Amino acid sequence: MPEPLATLADRLLDAARKAGADTADVIVVDGTSVSIDVRGGALEQAERSEGIDIGLRVMIGRRQANVSASDTRPDTMQQMAQRAVLMAREAPEDPHIGLADPSQFATDTDTASLDLFDPGAEPDPQALQDAAARAEAGAQANPGISQVQSASASYGRRRVHLGTSNGFSAGYARTGHSLSCVAISGTGANMERDYDFDSRVYGSDMRRPEDIGTEAAARAVARSGARKPKTGAYPVLLDERIAGSLIGHLLSAVNGAMVARGSSWLRNAMGEQILPTGLSLIEDPHRARIAASRLFDGEGLPTTRRAIVDNGVLTGWTLDLATARQLGMTSTANASRSTSSAPSPGLTNIALTQGEKSPAALMAEMGTGLLVTSMIGSTINPNTGDYSRGASGFWVENGEITYAVNECTVAGNLRDMLKRLTPANDAQSHLTRVVPSLLVEGMTLAGN
Incomplete structure (x- = not known):
């Protein structure tokens, strides 16, 4: 029976305390992914990966270090914690780091309302191969197509758990189904390529593979x-x-890390008109069945809907705790975290x-x-x-x-x-x- 992710997180936090960390946070990720590529109606490549990755950030005063591993044995966790503490002691001071106050932590952590996990069985590799083959056949049915470069189907499942040494502990699970097709028209120097794809949380929401192949081919022929x-x-x-x-360039420019460094072309634009009147840019992290949705960020803060641009006017930066402290502001609960890196500002769902x-x-x-x-x-x-x-x-x-x-x-x-x-x-x-x-x-x- 696999060990619960919350238990692994607690064990790693305990190792950090014993190694001498003042505070620490942990992220544990358990994932499975399957990918099938088809070419010429036959299986070209099949890949499957599964495993657990763990990431530990320790803080000693105003110094921090991050380490990661894919081995959850007790000895490995102990060594991780010890090395992280040694690294933190040699790291430069950063006056802006630190965990959230427990009063800031999200209290609603039940992600069932977001419907991010497809409860159906993991697709059989043959089913994925069949879907990719149907997409390829859909593209090949267009007489203007000289070849199909690739047709791929994949599935992924991830469970994530975040824990901090001052009391936050919560996780979520999500699934992803995707299918893509790349078609080529013409030959030699006259080749033109185009694609189509679909990606959903639920397999039942996916478009028909034939439609994806047909659209990829039509786009390639049109070129x-x-x-x-x-x-x-x-x-x-x-x-x-x-x-x-x-819009991504705008979003990069309002990232708190860019603003704090003074390297954003919008660094002095807060409160200014940056889009035409009537246009707003909204972040909504609570949209159901959308892959980027989440109830809490990578530091345990509750996420909320917010206007980055309201009626054309820039109203806010994208901030985690560190960049918020550096700018003298409040975090927008946009910390993004991986096992191999400390939190940094990142976005969820955006709509213009x-x-x-x-x-x-x-x-x-x-x-x-x-x-x-x-x-x-x-x-x-x-x-x-x-x-x-x-x-x-x-x-x-x-x-x-x-x-x-x-x-x-x-x-x-x-x-x-x-x-x-x-x-x-x-x-x-x-x-x-x-x-x-x-x-x-x-x-x-x-x-x-």
Whole structure:
């Protein structure tokens, strides 16, 4: 019978106390993952992994150290604790570290309300192989496809437990099902690639494998004959699949660690208008059946719904305890933690206000410009917000797609871009980042 994760956490905390730690916290992760790849209708690769990882952070005064292992034997835990204490004694002082006060800890830790664990049996490897094969077959049914690069199905299960030396002890379990397909059209130098995928907490919520393969193929075929677009200043419509990356740059800039270092292009923007009026950016960690949901953060604090941007105005940073102390603020319960690292600020579920118009309607309004469906590379100046990325997609004339585009660059400044964006109405509600397609006016395109 496997030892309960809470018992393992208590044993490691006890070892830390005996080794001389003033305070400590522990994270224990028990996981299983299965991945199946199919190519040409046959099994290409099958992987399975399972095990327990443990992470220990000890503090001596204002010094800390973090150690991790995948061995839960008592001798290993004792050695971990001893080494962590020795490391902490040699670490530089950090006046901002420390556990939460017990009065701050979450009291509601029953994650059943979040419905993060699929109670069904672990999928049989043959079932995963069949799903991947069906996705591949769906892509191959398109005569414009020259090959299917990959079709993969996977399943994962994780149990996580967090414990602190001053009384917090809670955990949760979650599952994940995913399926992806990458299709290629054309041959030689004219090859074009695109993909589709789905990822859910519950297997019953997954899209049909054939639909994923069919969509991947259609996207790859649509990119056939791609060429460089015109150089100049044009409106750019970011497809829903990649629009979240633009909002991701905003979210990185409001991360407390970046702000505390003074390396964020939004470091002086608190209370300023950074999005158009009417748009809000909401974090909601309590959405059911969404993989990133959680009732408490990596330091045991209760999570809450909050507006990062409210009606276009920046209202808050993303903070854990250390960055909150450094900035003279209160933690937003956004500590993220792994077994191999100390807590740092991280986000859960994000949603941007959707617009009223479809992507097609926005494309019609923009007249001439670029629909971007894929991006590569990234040159982002974290201090100024200057932005430049390689892009591909479709050139639009008179509101209609005219030809596929590749090998171009889109550039601008994030502050200006965010103030000029218009959202569509096509965000997918099951994702952790619910961001619709975004129309951005006046970007610089480098092509022919």
